[in-house]
Amino acid sequence: MENTLEKLKALLKNSMPDTDTEQITRDSDLLSDLGLDSLNLMLLAIVAEDEFNIRFETGFHPETVGDLCDYIDKAEAKTV
Amino acid sequence: MKSYFESERYENSRKYFEDIFNDELKAEFAYLPTVTALLEKSCAHFSAHTALTDTKSSVTYKELYEQVAHRRALLDEAGIPAGGHVGVMCRNNFDAAEWFLAVTTSGRVLMMMPVSLNAQAITGISAKFDYDAVIADDEFLPLTEGLKIPVIDAAKTSEAVADAADINADTTAAIFFTGGTTGAPKGAVLTHGALMRGSRNGCLYKGNTLHKKSIMMLPLSHIFGSVMGFLSGLYAGDTLCTCPDVKSGIGLIPVFRPTTLVLVPGIVEIILGIASMKGAAFLGDLHMVLCGAAPVPPRLMSEFKKYGIEMLAGYGLTEGANLTAGNYDTDVKPHSMGHIYPGQDYRVVDGELLIKGDNVMQGYYKDPEKTAEVLDSDGWLHTGDLVSFDDEGYITITGRKKNIILLPNGENVSPEEIEDLFYQSPMVRDCLVKEDLKNGHAVLAIEILPVAQAFAGKTEQETEAALTALMQEINARLPSYKRVAKLTVRTEDFKRTGAMKVSRLQQ
Numbered sequence: 001m002e003n004t005l006e007k008l009k010a011l012l013k014n015s016m017p018d019t020d021t022e023q024i025t026r027d028s029d030l031l032s033d034l035g036l037d038s039l040n041l042m043l044l045a046i047v048a049e050d051e052f053n054i055r056f057e058t059g060f061h062p063e064t065v066g067d068l069c070d071y072i073d074k075a076e077a078k079t080v
Numbered sequence: 081m082k083s084y085f086e087s088e089r090y091e092n093s094r095k096y097f098e099d100i101f102n103d104e105l106k107a108e109f110a111y112l113p114t115v116t117a118l119l120e121k122s123c124a125h126f127s128a129h130t131a132l133t134d135t136k137s138s139v140t141y142k143e144l145y146e147q148v149a150h151r152r153a154l155l156d157e158a159g160i161p162a163g164g165h166v167g168v169m170c171r172n173n174f175d176a177a178e179w180f181l182a183v184t185t186s187g188r189v190l191m192m193m194p195v196s197l198n199a200q201a202i203t204g205i206s207a208k209f210d211y212d213a214v215i216a217d218d219e220f221l222p223l224t225e226g227l228k229i230p231v232i233d234a235a236k237t238s239e240a241v242a243d244a245a246d247i248n249a250d251t252t253a254a255i256f257f258t259g260g261t262t263g264a265p266k267g268a269v270l271t272h273g274a275l276m277r278g279s280r281n282g283c284l285y286k287g288n289t290l291h292k293k294s295i296m297m298l299p300l301s302h303i304f305g306s307v308m309g310f311l312s313g314l315y316a317g318d319t320l321c322t323c324p325d326v327k328s329g330i331g332l333i334p335v336f337r338p339t340t341l342v343l344v345p346g347i348v349e350i351i352l353g354i355a356s357m358k359g360a361a362f363l364g365d366l367h368m369v370l371c372g373a374a375p376v377p378p379r380l381m382s383e384f385k386k387y388g389i390e391m392l393a394g395y396g397l398t399e400g401a402n403l404t405a406g407n408y409d410t411d412v413k414p415h416s417m418g419h420i421y422p423g424q425d426y427r428v429v430d431g432e433l434l435i436k437g438d439n440v441m442q443g444y445y446k447d448p449e450k451t452a453e454v455l456d457s458d459g460w461l462h463t464g465d466l467v468s469f470d471d472e473g474y475i476t477i478t479g480r481k482k483n484i485i486l487l488p489n490g491e492n493v494s495p496e497e498i499e500d501l502f503y504q505s506p507m508v509r510d511c512l513v514k515e516d517l518k519n520g521h522a523v524l525a526i527e528i529l530p531v532a533q534a535f536a537g538k539t540e541q542e543t544e545a546a547l548t549a550l551m552q553e554i555n556a557r558l559p560s561y562k563r564v565a566k567l568t569v570r571t572e573d574f575k576r577t578g579a580m581k582v583s584r585l586q587q
Contacts, residue, residue, distance in 0.1 A: 015353040018520025031555070031565045035518025038560040039346040039489045042327050043353045050358075058325070061560075 004069045007051060008044075015047050016040060026066035034065075044068075052076055084425040092473060094422040097284040100408060108290065109283040109315060111423070113249035114272040115184040118279070118314055119145055126317035129291060132174050134322050135336055139174060141317065144181070146241075147174075151182035153238035155213075158230050162187050162245065164212035165255070167205070168234070169193040169220045171324040172296045175234040177310065179215050180300055184272070187245030188212075190254040191267070192301040196559055199223040209255060209267055209445055249273030249438065255445050256303050258398040258492065267445035268303075268398045275307065277439040278401030281421040282312030285392050286408040287368055292340045295321045297329040297347060302490065304373040307402040308394075309342040330354065337364035344373045344490035345380060348391070352383050360387050372396060372403075373490035375477065378414035393417060395477060399454060399461055400424075401439040405475050416474040427460070432481050433467040434460040483584060485515050488522055491561045495584075498562060501554045502526065507534045507546060510574055510582050516566055523565035526551065529574060544569050 009021040012034075019034065030036045036044065045056050048068070054075035062068045084090050098106060108125070112118050122131070123145035132139045139147065160166060166183045168190060170176035176192075183190040191209060193202070203226050206214065213230040216223070224231045245251075253275050255267040294313055298305030313320050321336045323329035326347060333341075333351070343351070348371055355362050369384060369391040376393040384391045394406035395417035407418030420426050424437035440461045443451035454462050464482035467475050480486075485493045495513035502511045509531045516525035528547055535543045548567055555563040574582040 014357055016520070020519055031523070031560075031563055032551075032567075033519075035521040035523045035565050037346075037487070037489070037521065037523060037565075039350055040521055042330075043350040046327060046330060046350070046354060047357060 004052075004072050005065065008048065008065065008068060008072075011047050011051055012044060015043050024065055026064065026069060028065045030062060030064060030068075048072065089473070090422070090425075093419050096419045096473070097406075097408065097422055100284075100286050101288075105288070105290075109280060109288075111280045112276055112315075114247055114251070114276060115181060115253060115311070116244040116247060116272075118276065118311065119148065119181055119185060119244075122314045122317060126291075129317055130319045131314065132177055132320055132322060133336075134173065135332065138319075144178065147178050147237065148181045148185065149241040149243070150237045150239070151178050152186045152242035152244070153240040154232065154236060155182060155186050155188065156242050157238055157240070158213060158232055160188060160213045160230065163189065163252075165189045165191060165210050167191045167193050167202075167209075167211050167214040168300075169195060169197070169202070169214065169216040169224075170234050170300075171195055171217060171219075172300060172305075172322045173217070173324065174322060175217065176300055177296075177320075177322065179234060180306070180310070183215075184253045184275075185244040185247075186242065187247050187251060189252050192254070192256070192299070192306065194257065194299065194301045195220065197223070199226060203227065205265070247272060249276070252442065254306075256306070256398050257301065258303075266447055266450055269442040269445050270401050271438075271442060273438045274401040274441065275311065277423050277437065278303075278307040278396070278403045279311030279315055281403040281406065281423070281439070282308040282370075283315050284408070284421065285370065285406060287390065288316065290317045292316060292318045292368075293321070293336065293338045293365070294318055294340045294342065295323055295329045295332055295336060295338050297323065297326055297341060297343060298373075298490070302373070303398045303402045304342065304344070304396070304490065308370060308372075312342075333366065334362050334364050337366075339365050340368040340370065341366060342370045344488070345371060345376050346374070346487070346489035348380050348384075349488065352380065355387065363387055363389065368392070370394065374486045374488055376417075381414050395465075395475070397463060397465075399441045400435055400437075400463070401441070403439075404433075404435055404463070407474075413470075413474050416470075416476050418475065419473050420475060428467060428469070431466045431468075431478070433463045433465050433475070435463060436460050485513075485524065487515075487524075487561060489561060493524065493562055498524070498526070498554075498558070498564065501557070502528065502550070505550050507531055507550060512574060512582050512584065513564065514584070518565050524563065525566035525568065526564045527568045527570050527574075529570040540569070 012019050013021050052072050122141050126141040130138045131141045131144045168179045215232045215234050217234045253272040257265045258268050298309045300306050372394040381391045396402040396404040405417045405420050424435050426435045436459050466479040498513045502508045510529040512527045
């Protein structure tokens with residue numbers, strides 16, 4: 001959902017202020033477009049878990065921003 | 081001529097570290113020659129104090145001592161020979177900590193295995209390092225199915241007890257993986273004396289006390305996690321909280337409320353990022369952070385200071401049992417890595433730091449060629465780090481002689497290892513992997529000079545698309561920290577060395 005994408009962008013901006021969030025779309029690749037390594041992703045996961053009140057499974061390895069949004073939307077639907 | 085150890089320079093370095101303690105702490109942090117001696121001391125001095133906890137259950141120092149004796153008995157019952165090599169593949173949990181101590185104090189050789197290894201890598205490593213057995217958490221047992229050596233469920237123990245073996249400082253204790261310059265991981269062979277010198281050095285900092293609370297955030301397969309994150313903690317009678325991975329460890333900070341953390345800069349960034357969003361309460365009782373294993377940006381220290389938390393930076397390498405230099409007064413020289421720890425001689429040759437002492441590895445396991453590249457016949461370890469010393473003996477790392485890229489998460493990446501994968505493609509004439517910034521984050525970048533014939537008649541966009549596809553295909557085979565995030569297609573040749581190799585220094 002659009003809302004999830006916007007919330008994720010805000011989380012990225014707040015937790016990693018150096019990140020340029022203007023150009024982010026669902027298709028943005030987390031590594032090659034955003035330059036997020038495994039530690040940056042961990043930070044994003046921790047703040048997103050808090051924001052969306054969900055838990056990321058250990059085996060979840062998102063490639064794109066869209067993968068993250070879909071996972072969050074699905075997990076949120078379950079908790080509602 | 082006086083030896084270095086009788087010199088004024090050595091005396092100054094010794095005093096720098098040791099005069100910060102009162103007599104009680106000096107005695108508590110006295111050098112011990114073996115892991116067995118450490119375990120005995122901890123049991124005798126801190127018996128009823130909690131050694132390990134996962135916030136639900138806990139183990140006292142006395143219980144830890146006893147559990148380790150039962151685990152040793154199981155190693156005997158499994159028929160693992162004296163001096164045998166034992167791989168341990170566990171997350172940081174009670175089992176991992178107890179097996180670490182049981183294997184080493186039984187006189188066997190420990191190899192803590194990174195939990196990111198796949199089945200194929202486990203088979204390869206077991207053969208290369210002559211494993212006699214593997215101990216694994218149930219989560220990893222399926223990955224060991226192809227092994228032809230005994231595999232022990234890490235949760236198991238024995239009813240019986242076995243005494244510690246008769247060992248000394250020169251007995252081999254462990255082999256630690258370290259980034260290979262040509263791809264395959266090397267194994268740095270460390271004695272009990274080396275591990276204990278490292279962990280004793282890990283105690284030498286301003287403000288260190290007994291019975292701190294810490295979270296074992298770094299894996300025991302990493303020398304910094306093993307030495308400073310674990311053994312130095314046992315030295316001081318600390319309560320160590322285990323956690324299955326870094327993410328859970330960070331989540332434990334406001335729950336377990338550690339007073340001290342041993343971290344790499346990448347994790348410091350995460351913790352500071354969360355604290356900036358959630359506020360200081362997230363950091364609980366934390367007042368000291370010990371940081372190393374990768375270059376430590378001074379700004380991290382000032383960030384922590386805003387929360388009243390002190391951060392001390394240190395420098396070390398796997399081949400020197402982790403702790404070579406440390407800073408006990410970071411405020412004075414935040415760019416510095418402090419003073420060389422006592423117990424080591426050092427010299428600077430052509431700008432490169434050389435160290436010598438009982439903390440230095442015996443060599444890379446079964447790799448005399450690679451060993452000879454870093455360890456000379458006089459016992460000097462060539463660190464590959466370019467350094468400068470100021471008049472007061474503070475050391476600053478100015479660069480690296482070797483081509484290893486040290487990422488903020490403390491992982492070593494050999495550019496050649498990744499370049500080799502690209503060279504297997506008929507599209508790549510030459511390439512160069514280096515560290516670069518992408519969107520404000522440190523990442524691995526590659527420049528590729530394509531084979532002209534492979535792209536005859538193709539547009540620049542088509543060439544880039546084909547090479548991007550190659551990059552994605554190679555990335556998919558690599559662990560996440562080794563993936564290349566940025567690709568540049570070169571139209572001009574690289575600058576080259578006299579031997580026509582791509583020059584790493586002059587692009």
